[in-house]
Amino acid sequence: MGVQTFVKKLIRCISCALKYTFAVCIMPFVKNSRSYKNLWLIAERGIDARDNAYYLFKYITKNQPEINIAYVISRDSADRERVLSIGRVIDFGSFRHFISLAVSKVKISTHIMGYTPYIDFFVRLDKLGLVRGKKIFLQHGIIKDNLTYLYSGNVHTDLFVCSAKPEYEYVRDNFGYKNGVVQMLGLCRYDALQKPTRTNKVLVMPTWRYSLQGVDKEQFIQSDYFRKFDELLTSKRLCELLKKYDCELLFYPHIQMQGFIDCFSSSERVKIMSFKDCTVQELLINTDVLITDFSSVFFDYAYMEKPVIFYQFDETDFRKHHYSEGYFDYKRDGFGKVLYDLEPVLVELDSILARDAKVETEYLKRINSFFTLRDKNCCERNFNAIKEIAER
Template sequence: MNTVKINSIKNLNGHIEIRIEADESHKNPILYVKARKEENCSLSFSPYSFNNNKVIFRIPASSLSYTNIYYDAYLEYINRDGDLVQERIKNSSRRKRLALNLLNLKHQRVQHSEHEYLVTEYFAVGGYLAFQVRETDEYDNYKYKLKEFLACLLAPLMYWRYKDSKLIYEKFSNYARDNSFYYFAYTQKNDKHNKLFYIITKNSPDIKNLEPYKKNVVYFMSIKHILLILISKYFIASESKGHAYAWRHNQSIPRYFLNRKPFVFLQHGVLGLKKVDRTFFANNRLNHADLFITSSEIEKKIVLDFLGYKEQDVAVTGLARWDNFKGLSKEKKIFVMPTWRVQLDLLSDEEFLRSEFYLAYSKLLHSTKIKQILHDNSYQLHFMLHPKFVRFEKYFMSDDENIKIIHQSEEPIDQELKTSELLITDYSSIMWDALYYDCPTLLFQFDQDDYLQRQGSYLDFQADLKDIIIKNPQILLKKIVAFMQNKETVNLSSLKQKYFSYTDQENSKRIYDSIGQWESSYQFKPLYKKHS
């Protein structure tokens, strides 16, 4: 089967004009634009014109809904044999693909209500035509394009100074409180000649944490930051590569270099309760980890069996943030933090308010019984949503003095865990942190059947965790009362022995040693060759 090829792409008065090579073997051609994450969202377009072995389509940029981020393009036609064929559209010229992706030449601005969106054409892995729709942000300003231009000019001059540098960061390069920060702090204290640089936004709530190490701090989207993306040897992070640069700005020269650099994945949590998407799979060309950090042999087996990594690509060390466990004094407090659900990603506000998730936690927060329980036992309840729910945070509130709605930007999760007497979550990996910190945990899985069908788990809930799983809201309240009055808990020691290879405070040292061993054997490709 011959892939349908593009002749040219133009932006014309709010339309994307696509010229495709076609002839008499492509009868009744129709262009389909399909949303990548929503199977039922597909747009079809008839030819604008068809002549001289070229079929021309014009797509109104505003027709690509902002509720879907990525779209792929297909041509459907009847071939010479009378078969209905549907093929992806590609550009076979690497030079033209790079020109479009690196220079970000093809985009249009579309107004939806009070927000402006950018519709961008680009070529995905394999050279296939795709579209991205994202809201415009400050990094679309031309001053950042100028910074990128200057960084590209400086890269050959500064290469030999920074060629051994490494970059480290956390979510959106806006935090310094997770595995990346604790590993970075370890290297600054124990390796005086390290060339590890921490990326952080200037207005980060955690900027104070980096004050002792400011000579190795670079500000997000500064010229030096972009320069180091171009030159640095590799990246280390607790998030994907995309968090090291302007979010979803996928077409630029820095992004091109970022995508091709080696990557050490410190992990954000521990694998087990939730099957992960393909972002970190070994066969993902853009985000796969060249070294994957894990906490136990059980987790390592998940990475090998389900994510497709090889033995030499995985290290069992423990998480860097666990080294900071200093046994803070406990407060009479219950910490409630549910994780996100894949089916809630694209819901409107009205649909979310009807969801089983919202109704379950709203009832818990507004329950007369939970308020009475907290009051009678002098306990506080702190409720925190996963960051992916940030646009729905406004719907979770309480007028009770013992119930506090908190946000991740206000209070680090590990601080909440270390000072709470009980954690209530569902499928979140923070369960493993709570276990490490000896914080009793209940898993409120009122939607377990639906969750397993949509998301899935690497563990057998009934075999592995049945003693702490609760499906009924009334039983959850009874368990909370029993805990407050009798400190009734499950024995954690057996779970710790099973799921953690180490429970000391040497995780960062093991990570450091593992990275050093990996680096010494990895075949790095130089950006420039030194001439004599």
């Protein structure tokens, strides 16, 4: 970490400490007011509303109007209007945000401490027991790796939501939480997933790379990550396939890679998608085939019984710098072929499109075995579990 970055973080931590201390001091005078009494504070990361927190907020405001709930989102967020049309909003980073954090009875987010003005600072503060209220971890996706930073002791939460039996058993047995904290309820966003209809669109959605954090564009274009995916996007064989099946390919890098999207090549049938263009869920619903590497979005795709290709050209390096493997083995448990070179990926894509984007029987059996909880009641189950915790 450079000196300038360190100083900026230090100043931000001091600012948060002062504002939060003041908010805690005035908490006794405002906690019974209409705005703050029995408040449920909900967020994703303070900048977005397109994941499980958004769908739970939408469910609660529509079906449980007696709950005093407010969504934290920044003024410049591309998703702000979507949230404003549903219910009450608190500006991310405002002093009202600090007061709401101090006062709120229930705190809900898709990311650990996602409802706070500064995640890193409040994670540390929470370890000291200085963040009050019931804490709910909705999750951002299904866990498949050994995420030690989510172990009990590193995180304090009253509810840890899981969505599949193998995931639930793995977290329950290995993460060290007390009985009843880890519950299999289903991701709230799954209620909005739809059965597939052909769109003639192929989605390429890779995850991020820890090894590329902090690099500039010149360094980025020298990486295997850039070279491999740009090679895919500019492939003559891909262009022929897209034309053959009258398809379009949409490339959507992880949010942490979005700063480099202008480095990638687009064409008549290859479109580069940004965070502001659409939500991840819209892309998952409105495409026929997913090509990914290690991104957990493939679980959402499989949930809809849509075909997946795993392009894992840097498997060894990924495991070295990123998350260590958990219970999920892509070759044994995955919902599509695991491939390491471009040509086999394109051969498999051709095969999938030729069979009208249907999932092969082998992978359909794996999907049905993995997802034993598949209905439209995830939001309801999450709400009931949170309400029970709030009333303790």
